Amino acid sequence: MLEKELQTLIINSSPNVYYLSGFTGTNATLFITLENSYLLTDFRYLEQAEKEAEQYEILRVDNDLLETLGMLAKGFSSVGIEEDYISWADFRLMREALPACVLLDASNIVSEMRQVKDEAEVEILRQAITITDQAFVQILEKINPGITEEEIGLELEFALRRRGASGRSFEFIVASGERSALPHGVATAKNINRGELLTFDFGAKYKWYCSDLTRTLFVGEPKPKHREIYEIVLEAQEAALGAIKPGLSGKEVDAVAREIIGKFGYGEYFGHGLGHSVGLEIHETPRLNTKENRILEPGMIITVEPGIYIPDWGGVRIEDMALVTKNGVEVLTQAPKQFIIID
Ligand SMILES: [Mn+2]
Structure with a gap:
């Protein structure tokens, strides 16, 4: 992240979520800064996430994923997203939810780690x-x-x-x-x-x-x-x-x-x-x-x-x-x- 001048990272793709956190459920978003890592998931997966993703702070999100990301991203000016995985619709919503952040492609960070x-x-x-x-x-x-x-x-x-x-x-x-x-x-x-x-x-x-x-x-x-x-x-x-x-x-x-x-x-x-x-x-x-x-x-x-x-x-x-x-x-x-x- 330092190399790519990224202050924060948002990871949604299942293989990358699993690789970084150990979480195996179907709904999770990781929000990673240089100091903290959060796993955002819904009610169904809270207990599982606590067990599997021990190094992450688990946050519950139901219909407020974008609001929560907006809150977590406060004070930061750049965020890496997975261009290879995110849909155009989600990209637009994320851009609205994080108005103070430049959105940069960070697909390679995790795929290179996985090589x-x-x-x-x-x-x-x-x-x-x-x-x-x-x-x-x-x-x-x-x-x-x-x-x-x-x-x-x-x-x-x-x-x-x-x-x-x-x-x-x-x-x-x-x-x-x-x-x-x-x-x-x-x-x-x-x-x-x-x-x-x-x-x-x-x-x-x-x-x-x-x-x-x-x-x-x-x-x-x-x-x-x-x-x-x-x-x-x-x-x-x-x-x-x-x-x-x-x-x-x-x-x-x-x-x-x-x-x-x-x-x-x-x-x-x-x-x-x-x-x-x-x-x-x-x-x-x-x-x-x-x-x-x-x-x-x-x-x-x-x-x-x-x-x-x-x-x-x-x-x-x-x-x-x-x-x-x-x-x-x-x-x-x-x-x-x-x-x-x-x-
Ligand atoms: Mn083959």
Whole structure:
């Protein structure tokens, strides 16, 4: 806050509220000054907030959030808000409620703090990843020609939740056949048929943290081109994973995979970034893509997920999560990565 010349900070987004305070309810606003921190919530959450957010002074607000913020902000001339999260309507109301304050964007303050995970966070993420790896292996038995994409999605969610996940970390992608060329093809009622690629991209929400795993497999008997594409994606993925180390930019890691896919002539079919950080949210910074200048640091947890998507044919994506370590990288995902064929 000092660096950014902010006297006060207003935080509303749930992941940031949780990260800073430990509060898990759905309604809270943090008001932070250099001396004090307040958590404003309504009657429903008072007791919970006292327990979870021990370092915050809890204030009850019912329909008077803006008045209370106005009172707390008296005497201050600047306030940081989360531009990435606040609606235009709330922004206007806040500007009226805090007439003496300049409103500045402070989205980066907390998201930058969240980039490097501490030991406790890494431990939770490891568990979230293990749950996901186990769910993947378990689900393999259930995949047979005739099962629908939605049924697979449901089975995956059962498998995750039976292992302690509180839910899914995003809308699962289960895309078979030509649909596997859709990088974000969410599960539909389509049946899985023999002779089809099957991509699923899913993850657990576990103790508020997210995991993310993608595997592509084949049902029936693959043609040489299926194997060829799979091997190229795998080579690109493993090369990029192996290249990760502190000091590299997201752009540099992205280039490792992009170069390999390009070398085989499929560059135009890899139209998205290589990966993203993961934590309380499924997509965090830094990213791995052609524009990312942020530098990798030990403690960051990122996905590496190159893909090749050929319209009217199908697609392959392989995704692992990895921890940037002091000297390099530790791949956290343990799910098998060879070309799995279900016959
Ligand atoms: Mn991902």
